[in-house]
Amino acid sequence: MDAKRRDRYPIVLDLPAHLETPAVLVDRDILQANIDRMQALADGSALVLRPHVKTHKSVQIARLQLAAGANGLTVSKVEEALVFIEAGLPSVTLAYPLVSAVKLDRLLGAARRCGCDLRLIVDSMAGVDLLAARAVEQGAQPGVFIKVDVGLQRCGRKPDDPLVPALAQALTDAVGLDFRGLLSHAGHVYSAVDGNAAARTAEEERLSMTALASRLRRAGYRVPEVSVGSTPTVLAARRFDGLTEIRPGNYVFMDQTPLRLGLIPPFSHCAQRSDYGGQRQRTLCHCRCRRQNPQFGSRGPRHGRDRRLWPGLGVESLGRYGSTFDGWQTFRRAWLRP
Numbered sequence: 001m002d003a004k005r006r007d008r009y010p011i012v013l014d015l016p017a018h019l020e021t022p023a024v025l026v027d028r029d030i031l032q033a034n035i036d037r038m039q040a041l042a043d044g045s046a047l048v049l050r051p052h053v054k055t056h057k058s059v060q061i062a063r064l065q066l067a068a069g070a071n072g073l074t075v076s077k078v079e080e081a082l083v084f085i086e087a088g089l090p091s092v093t094l095a096y097p098l099v100s101a102v103k104l105d106r107l108l109g110a111a112r113r114c115g116c117d118l119r120l121i122v123d124s125m126a127g128v129d130l131l132a133a134r135a136v137e138q139g140a141q142p143g144v145f146i147k148v149d150v151g152l153q154r155c156g157r158k159p160d161d162p163l164v165p166a167l168a169q170a171l172t173d174a175v176g177l178d179f180r181g182l183l184s185h186a187g188h189v190y191s192a193v194d195g196n197a198a199a200r201t202a203e204e205e206r207l208s209m210t211a212l213a214s215r216l217r218r219a220g221y222r223v224p225e226v227s228v229g230s231t232p233t234v235l236a237a238r239r240f241d242g243l244t245e246i247r248p249g250n251y252v253f254m255d256q257t258p259l260r261l262g263l264i265p266p267f268s269h270c271a272q273r274s275d276y277g278g279q280r281q282r283t284l285c286h287c288r289c290r291r292q293n294p295q296f297g298s299r300g301p302r303h304g305r306d307r308r309l310w311p312g313l314g315v316e317s318l319g320r321y322g323s324t325f326d327g328w329q330t331f332r333r334a335w336l337r338p
């Protein structure tokens with residue numbers, strides 16, 4: 001089948017007969033190429049790459065990212081962090097502001113036991129106080145970032161919030177904490193209308209983060225790191241100066257959003273073709289997670305509405321399974337046919 005035809009009819013899989021469903025099919029060559037491409041982008045701009053694992057949740061794939069040159073990983077919840085810490089991975093950032101002493105103790109204990117460089121974020125004084133108290137109690141010294149809200153409005157402080165310097169002061173003063181700098185995630189880029197809009201979001205994020213870092217440095221604080229990142233902003237960005245780290249996650253598989261924004265060529269970069277969870281005669285029965293299926297971005301314009309994307313092909317149903325951390329089967333090729 002020629003490449004043009006394959007791109008037009010990308011869904012129907014010729015599955016290996018022994019495959020038990022549901023299963024995730026990952027094209028290893030594309031996966032590795034995506035990993036290498038993002039690493040080259042980071043290296044070319046002298047940035048640390050700390051990929052977000054929420055897309056793959058796989059120690060196996062995280063190891064591929066580290067082998068390619070990533071400095072550590074980013075996770076979004078305690079359970080995820082524990083899996084990667086206990087697997088012996090060297091450095092983990094939990095990019096969610098923790099306010100639970102029980103969870104913190106579990107995390108700090110695991111990091112100490114496994115020799116993991118643990119990095120956390122805060123967006124409140126209560127968060128700093130809790131971290132400082134638990135770190136001293138546990139004899140730990142985690143790195144800590146102030147989470148900056150650059151537009152997603154999920155968590156974090158606005159760049160001009162007067163609490164930001166107060167947090168920097170409290171983190172600098174705390175004996176058990178190592179103030180590392182600022183961290184943001186411009187997840188609102190998933191609503192961008194095109195690649196130029198995504199590039200503008202990336203530049204707005206860069207400007208507000210670097211301006212805030214400069215203000216803090218002028219006020220006498222050490223701000224060694226400025227960490228940003230989502231796959232669309234990183235792929236669309238035209239400049240990275242002033243930033244030290246990127247944390248894309250989606251790029252290992254790629255979903256509809258980078259495709260829709262014209263940031264990757266049609267389908268050739270999509271490593272996860274489909275999840276297949278049902279009868280073989282159906283075109284596509286279950287997507288593991290809308291966000292991870294290459295046809296759908298989490299907030300793409302077709303999300304959940306237009307289920308007939310290609311002639312003759314429709315999505316039977318969309319569902320979410322629970323998170324899994326192992327059991328990924330990778331195949332050399334999941335061959336596609338019209």
Ligand SMILES: Cc1ncc(COP(=O)(O)O)c(C=O)c1O
Pocket residue numbers: 052054055074076095184185187229230231232247248249250251
């Ligand atoms: C804090 C944080 N950093 C990085 C990422 C990675 O973004 P993406 O999945 O667009 O690559 C996410 C994703 O939600 C995130 O929440």
